[in-house]
Every structure is written in structure tokens, then in C-alpha cells.
Amino acid sequence: MDTDGTHGTQDAVARTNGIGNGIPRPAVPPRPAHAPGAHPAPGAHTAAGPVHAPGPAHAPGPAPVGPPAGAPSSGGSAFADWLRTPRRSGGPGVWAYGHVPRADEEPETTPTRQLVSGALIALLAGLLLWSLLWNGYLGGFWLWPLYMFTPDSWAGRLPSVVASYIWYAMVLAGLAIGFGRLGRWPELVRRMLSGPAARRAAAGLAEPPPGPVPGGDEDPAGWPELRGAGLGEAAERLRAEGGAGRMNDVDAARIRRAWQTVLADPGRRAAFADAVRDKGAGACTHPSGARDLPVRAARHDLLARQVRIGTVADGERNPYPRRGTGLALDPAVLGTSLLAVGPSGGGKTGRLVRPVVESLALQALAGQAAVVAVGAAGTQLGPDAAYDVVIRIGDPATAYDLDLYGGATDPDEAAGLLAEALAGDVPGVDVRRAATALAQLLGPFRTAHGRFPGVPELRELLDRVPAALDGVRRELEAAGQHSMLRELDARERQSGSHGDPGPALADRIALLDRPAFAGFFDTTGQQGRPFSLRSLEHPLRVRIDLPERGHADASRMLARLLLAQFSAGAAARTDRSLFACLVLDDAAHTLTPQTVRGIQRLRSANAGVLLALRTMDEVPEELRTPLLGAVGCRMAFSGVTTWDGQRFAEAWGTEWVEARDVTSRTVFADQPLTRAIHAFRKLVTGKAVTTDAVTVRQVERARWSASDLAHAVPPGHAVLSLTSVRGERTTPLLVRLDG
Template identity: 50%
Template structure:
């Protein structure tokens, strides 16, 4: 019933919220109480247990019960007063000489009667609740109160943390400072620490550039074109919608804004839903926008991967735009991710090249790739390009002869002699994994794609995933329409490189976030193990899938276990809903069963009466038996997830990096 009610609300399309003029003191001093994961903290009102209990009591029965208890209590009070007056008259305590004694007795009895009525009838009538819900609010409105203007923030020094930098901070007071500037300057000041040289450099930058000091290398201080979502950079949250006021939602989250932040994204998020349900517009784009804003503030780095036509923000949002197949794209991709170890880079590239159906040959393919990449790097001082690597894997005689000569000249041939001999023995055999890898590399060695990868005189500057220690914003546009299989290879490669590079960072101060708009081809056993390592590396990935059926069955349960946040969109298949339902578990529900049985009680007269009633009315007298018990039920059944989710909504469970868990929430993503 509650899902049907939610379906009828807010049927308007989602529009970007109008942005009020930014006022720094108001924003910086806005209340942000501590809250459970998933709650948008800015101006959030914490849950009041008493208010929730009161809200659950219907007003009609509550007021009727209070009125009845008031009437009975008044009657008891008046009768008690009359009784006391009669007793005083009987014992002669109403005479003039006994006036003081009678007055004391009457006052004591009145107080006792009032206390008795309040304690007995006030509790039964719940007068305190009636006072809190109706009378007190009405009385409070009788006091004239002028609301404060939005600009009238409390008098607080918003630059107090930066005051030790000296008088240069005064320049910031007279400038227009945005939320990105404010967070960036404070982030830069915290990195200064106690280093005198860094202290002086920070002060010099503020004195020279004011609010533009310590700017991002792009010199952008906000995203071009404005924002589509609502952000609170002070606590690094992006608001995605509103948790609905339904019994399935935890009480503390009902009607609260729903938001994501690094402490939640740090456990990674898996979202499943058919095309057209709003995964990209309602989830991927706002998260990409949030990561880009946090990168401008010096607090994050972002890698956003999706099809070239996916709406993941304009190119102006990003510092590096990689679009294989597009001649106008300024950057290419390093297929090895600038990995320091050749065996590691070769193994990751081999995993990306093999499709799921060839996974059993993965180990031999990794060995073959390592037997080529390692000697090549030792001989030439760098990793091979696509064309050179393909030729060596295919057994090109001239390429191997030249490689052997260079190794001989460098004196490192004995180190790689075993690899060279093994590759020579495998060349031309039907089970040679090198030939398989060469065939797969041919998908990347196309004229339209060649310039997008490292190697060759026409290659573009290559982005390496090892750059995640800097606040970069990277957008990768996959050629899903023109080269679909190449796009799948690149998707697997990028996810593998990201998980490895993010976990191997020495400086983990920046949150490293990756948004993968279609992760169907990217998820394999190696990727799942990599995602599990991100939780302790201040990094996380957002994986979007159309259906879990696109994954091998052996990967579905491990993927659910690797991520801490799971999100289901309307229209998912029942077999997908079953995995969500099992992951979210069960809870106790109070169930009431009513049983009707024929009435056989009583003696001969009652039985005869029932026979006459049945003959006259045609109905049999029955007794009603009511049984109440606690039973376990799924929090969300597969049927509910598949058929009962309203459009524009989603169900999401959360886990923070500190282990806090939030059971599944029904969220309206449209406002």
C-alpha cells in the first residue's frame, strides 16, 4: 500500500533546483548535525522518537479518549469535593471557630484530588500528548516572532582557522568567495601544517590572488555551465533525493534528504536497473559532478568512464578527455597505466584482453604477455606499443631477432633467456596463448584507434592511472558504437588499472572515485578482488549494470559481497531482485491472523436459538479467533523490487567505511 501511495506523489519530471545567490556566512554556519550515513546533513532536523510515536496515533481516537477522560475526571473531582464538604459538615468543622482547620483540609483535599485526576485520567487520556501535539504549538504561535532573513547568519568568523596565516586573510573578507574556494583554501591550509616555508608560500598566494589562491591547475573555481545537483562541499555530500515516509524505511531517515559522500562511496556502490530508469541522470552524473567539484577543492580525483554519448557532464568539467576513435581528443591512454613492474602491467593487460568465455586460459595468457613485455622493457627502456606488442605475440621473426640483439647488447639476455626460449617453443602451436592475445590486440590496432594508445610517432599524450595522487578529473569516452569489443576491452582495463593504482598510492589524502556508466564488460574475478581492496585505500567505484544476467553466474554473489552499497532501480528482473532480497535479509514483522469457526458453545437453549437464526437468516453463527505472532519476512521481496517500485524511485542500502550500515531505503530521486 505504501508503495502505491509513493507512486502517486511527485510525478513531475526532475528539474535542476534553482540556485539562490551564494552567501558565504549563511552557508558556512548552516547547521550540519551528525547523522546516519545517507542523510543530507545541511539543515537536517534529527529524528525525535516522541514525535514519531505521536505521529503514529490517529488524531480522532486520541482526542475522543482525552475528552472522555476529562469528563470522567471532572465528575470524580466534583464528587470528591462534595463528599469532603459533607464530611466537614458532619463533623462540625464548618463552624466559625473551625474556619482555618476546614480551609486547610479543603485545600489539601483539592490538591490531592487534582493530582489523582491528573495521574489517573491524564495518563489514560494521554493529555500530555494532546498538549504537545496541539495546545503548545497554538500557544507558541500567539507570540509575535519576526523570522530572520537568510542573509542574517550568526556573527561567526568564517576565516578563524586561517587567521594564523597573518593579516593577508583580511583580503578574503572583501571578495566574492564560493564554496569551492572556501573548501580549497581550508584544505590547502591543513596541508601546510607546521612547515614555515609552506606557511609563507600560502600567505604569499593569498596576498597575491585572494580567493583564487591555491587554485586547481585548470584555474577553474567552479564547474562551467552550473550544477544540476545540490552539493554541500563542507561535508562533501551530494543530494540525490528524499527518503520516503513509508513503513519500510527506518524511522530516522523518513522525509530526510538522501545524499552520498566519500565515507559511503568508499565501500563502492553497485546499481542495477534497465535502460531508461534514470541510472545515469539520477546517479552517475550527480556523483561525477560531486567528484569534479571536490577535485577543484583539492579533496578528490575523479575517473569517469562511459560511452561517448553518455550524459556524464560536458568536456569542460574535465582536465583529461580520452576518446579513442575521435581525432579531436587531446589525450590517449597508457595501456600499462605506468605500472612500475612489468609483470603487473602485463598481467592486467592480458586480463583485459580476454573475454569471459576465455577466462580458463587467463593464467597461460598472463604468462605469455609477461614473457613479451618484460624482455621488451628491459631492451628498449619502455613498454611496447599496440602494434609492436601484437607482432611479438604473433611470433614476428624480425621483431624477436631485434629484441634478442638489444638484450644481448645491454647484457640482460641471460636474465630473460628462459622467457625467450618459452615463447620460441610456443610460436606456431595451436594452443599458443600469444596468438590468441595477438588476435585480441587486433581489435585495438585499428587506424581510428591507434593514435589513442601509447607507442608510435603519432601517439597522443598518454594518461596513466598512476596520476591518481593528484586532483585530476578524467573522462574516458568509450567507442561503444563504432568499436564495441574494443570498448569492452578498455572498460575492463580501466577498472583493473584504477583498483590497482588507487590501492598502491603512497599518499591517500585524496579520495579516488571512479564512475563506470556500464560495467557489464568490466566485472571479472580480478576486478572484484580489486574492488574489495579499495575500502581501506580511501577510494571507491560506482558500477552501473542493466541486469545481473549479463554477468557469469559465478561472479554475481562475489560482486554483491565486494560492494558495501547496493541500489535497485524500477523494472529489474525478478531473478535480479532475488539477489538483492537475499543480500538485504529478513526482519521480524508482527502478523495478525483472524480465524472464523462455527459457534458450538452453550446448552440446548442457545443451540436451538442458533438453529432458528440460521433458518430465518441463512447464516451460521461464528466465533472469531485472533492470533498475533512475530514472523520473519524479507525486507524487500523480489516481487516488490520487480513490480512495485514507483517510477523515479530506487531502493538502496548503505555501508560506510567505518562499518555503519543502513537497511534498504525507498528514495525518491526526483527531488
């Protein structure tokens, strides 16, 4: 049952939001649940064919003592409090750990200074009226009720004195009530003397929802879902683990995920109960044996599957209900894909890419996601120990290789993916013709040798080296493969014709046929362990480092290949219960018409991509508008150019706003006294007496103009719009990013 949390049906845990700083950690570091080398390498080729199973990038060893760097340690009580904290969804991207919704509209609040001055004026007015009444300046009418209801026999006696003071007190009380309401004394007292409940109400915040009673039937720390299903022993074991500080947030999310698979397949119930009884919080671990990342650089809530990236700015540019709320990303919004544009040094990697990759890696440990992070060598995307597979293209010491054909077995499919990478950005070369030319070579070679060609072999075939073509032909003739011989003959007839993509493909594949890449992209199975993006059905954590510094063109071509392979692999999964995400830290020159169309199809495959660009100029002009339409989440960092801002402004559209036009005109008096007063006022103030005419009308304006995006976004901020897979949308929000 140790892998039950890593496979199964779609996770039914509610997609809510939030977590605070106090993230619980295990008091005792976990030991790996599997011995090193117990799992075959992803995409490794064996006698039985390719194997797509997760395998650690390094042999797991003892975990370091103490919590990961960047995450505070906490005991069992803090872990229970974290579980009990209510999570209330307030729309796409709301960080809902203890989230309290705000009012739809900003309440009209009187400034405290105005309240104090009004209260003092009312007090002075009340004292003046009482003084006038007491000293008889207003007559004695206010004493008539006293004379009417007291008998004459009380005159000069004690009852008369008592009655008089009672009446005076009643009058004073009436004056206090009347002038108190006039001076708004109750509101001032509530604001100055009351606690946070009144201040929240004045700010338009609702009361926070009550959390579950500790020890009650609905206490999440007691695992009521297991008790309700008759697994009281397992629930008690997990409660004790959490109380003793031996369970962390990854454990809780992983075991809940495993329980969801039990609900979908009751046949796993006994194995689940045995695993929890024997291993407690260490049950159903990830195949790597890891129960946490070695370091965390962001704030996460694995119950809500969220990572917090910033706070919505408290300003007029944002809707009132979202001001001051946390901004978080989760699979519900990443499933529509995200495009982030900002200059170098604007914080795309540190404030967006790294937190998202870290969140998805934690979810992979919980059996909920698979992540592939692609960046240039040296990009700070986390330590090697945070990944199951680390591929360093061009580094001979790397333990894994990249499958050039993405695990495809059909020559036409493999040719289509490779053509996107090789010819997707070559002007004048039709990708479909390039795919046909490649298929005419890949099919016969695979039939002759039982595998696809390596990079040097493919280059020889594209360069029409006679020895290479004759060798394939002899094998096909000996095997009687006449259909493949016709494919080879067709390629030879088309070679050299007008518009033949062969020479261009040969030039592009030559970028990979360099000494730096010797031993990579091996198809014989004798060197390295090839990784295939067909492994996305497993909760994998993969990082691919591209040799951007010395081989920029090759790196862009490989990034284009990975994007094409990811789109095809995510859509071809039979089990889509895991959220799959490809993160490109630099997506420059990686987009083609086919990959843009593939991004649109990822939403239905429970997958998404995160694309980071320095400028939209790194995308072909004809694809800029389709790209902005294909992604559901758009993010413009501080410092974008006006031209990029114009494209975002067009994508975000316009809205109806209320415009107020004020017209001032000089007042001309007819009466001599009024003219004299106006002349004296002008002499004192230096301004003529005017009157204002206010015109209110509805106008349509851009939500964010190109100029605002280029010049009005402060450093460390970004403007972000989100769309969830359910179709919920947010207006563009100005967000202060967490550093």
C-alpha cells in the same frame, strides 16, 4: 601556495552530511590562476620520462557571469548561514545538513479525530455532572465544605455570597481538571494550537542543535581555526570575502583542505598566510584555475563531502529512524565501492552516476579527490569544461590519448594489466599464461627500443611476423641482452603449442588495430598526450568516452583495461590523502576474478569504484556472488528481474521479525437469551459471532525478497544498502531518487 590545497595528508575534516538548496556562489566569476599550457599533460612523455601532473582539457578562459545552471545564487549572508548550519551525522548515507535525529521507535500517537471525540465526550460528561450537582439531583454533600468553613454570622450577607462563588469556582476547576485529564484536553490543545516544536515531538523528532552565534568565537564564518592559530589577518580577509559574496562552497572546502595540509606540515604556514592575504577566496586554487563547475545537476555539501541522491521513503519497509531522511553518498561509503543494477531507463545515469561524478569533481576542485568517469560516447556525464582531461577514444580531434600500459615501467606489471583486458573474458584462456606470453614480448621490445610496443607493433609480435621478431632480436644481440634473448626464445618455443594464448591475444589486440583507432595508444610520444592512471595522486577530473556504438567489443576491452589499471594505480599511490574513484557507467563484461579481488583491496587505499549494470547476467556466473561480497554498497533499481532480485536478497540476508497469527472461531452460546442475541446479530450482519485468538512469535524472513524487489519497488525508487569504511552498515532502504 596555490597548490597546497591539492596535495598533502588525509583530510581531517569530519565526515558529516548535508546541504540545502541555498548553495552560495561567488558574485564575481573567478579568473584562472594559471596561464594556459602552464602544466604538462598527465602522463606525457618527455626526455626526463613520463610526467604525471594535472592539465586542463581546454585552455581556461573567463568564467561565465552568474552562478552555474541548476544552482541558485545567494549573497554573503546566505553563505554565512550555510556555514553555520549544524551538520549531525546519523549513520552511513544520512544527509546531515540540518539533520535532526528521529526516535529509535515510532511513538504511539493518538489520531486527532479520536482526541477530539474523547475531549467532547469528557466535556459533555463534566457538564452533565455539574448540572446534576447544581440542580440538587445528587444531594447537597458537595456543599458541606462551604458550610463547615463559613461562620453562621455570614448568612445572607456579602461575605457568604463571595465565599459561595469561590467554592463554586473551585468545584468547577476540579471538574475541569479531572474531566480534562480524562478527555486528554492538554494533548489536544498542544497538537492544535502549539508551534513546530510540539509537532516535532509528536513525530519523534529531537530538537535541532543550536547553531553557533553569529560573530561569536565559534562562528565558522569567522574562521576561528585560523584566528586560534594566530592568523587573524587571514581569517579577517576570508570573513570579508564571504560577507561580500565573493566566496562559494568550493572555496571554503578548498581553503579548509589547504589548512589541514598546513597543520600536517607547519613549514607551509607562511605560504598559506601569504596566499590568503593576497588572493582571499581565490587562494590555493586547483591547477586548472576553476573554482566551480559550469553546471550542477544535484545538491551538494562540500563541507560534508556529500551529494544528495534521494529521500528514504516514509513507509513500514524502512526503519523508523531513517524514514523521511535524506540519502547521500560520500567517500566514507564510496570507499567500499558501489554496485548498482537496474534496467535501461531506470535512472542509473541521471540519478546516480551523474550526481556522484559531479560531487567528486567538486571535491577535486577542493583538492580532496580524483575521479575518472568512463562511459559510452554521448553519455550525459557533464560538459567538457567540467573536466581537466577528456579522452574520446576514436575521435581524432581529442587532445588526449590513453596509455595502453597504465604508466607501468615493469614489463611483467604491464603484461598483467594488459592480459586482464585482452583475455579476461575469453573462455579457455588462462590470464596468467596470457600475462606470461605478453611479458615475453614486452620485455625484449622495451629493452631493444626503450619503450613498449604500440598496437600495430604488438599485433605483429603476437602474429609472429618474422621481420618484427628479427628486428627485436638484432637489437638485443647488439646490446648483449642475453636474458631478454632467452625470453624471446621461450616465446618462440611456446608458440603453436597446445593451450598457447598467443593466437587469442592476437585476435583481441586486432580489435584495437583498426583505422578508427589509428594514432591512438601511441607509445612513441609523437602523437597526442597519453594519460596514465598513475596520475591519481593529483586532484584530477577525467572523462573517458568509449566508442560503444561502432566498436562494442573494443569498448568492453578498454573498460576492462581501465578497471585493472585503476586498481593497480590506486594501490600503488604513495600519497593516499586524495580519495580516488573510478565510475563505470556501463560495467558489462568488465569484471574478471583478478579485478574483483582488486576491488576488495581498494578500501584500504582510500579508493573505490562505482559499477552500473543493466543485469547481473552481464557478469560471469562464477563472479556474481563474489562481486556482491566484494562491494560494500548494493543498489537495486526499480524494474530488476526476479533472478537479479534473488541474488540481492541472498546478499542482504534475513532478519528476525514478529509474526502475529490470528485464528477466528465461532462462539456457541449455552443460554437461550445469549443464543437469541447471537441469532439476531447474525441476521443483521450476516456473520456469525466469532472470537479471535492471537499468536505472536519470532520468525526469520528475508529483508527484501526477490518478488518484492522485482514487483514492489515503485518507479523512480531503488533499494540501497550502505557500508562505510569504518564498518558501519545500514539495512536495505527503499529510497525515492531525486530526478
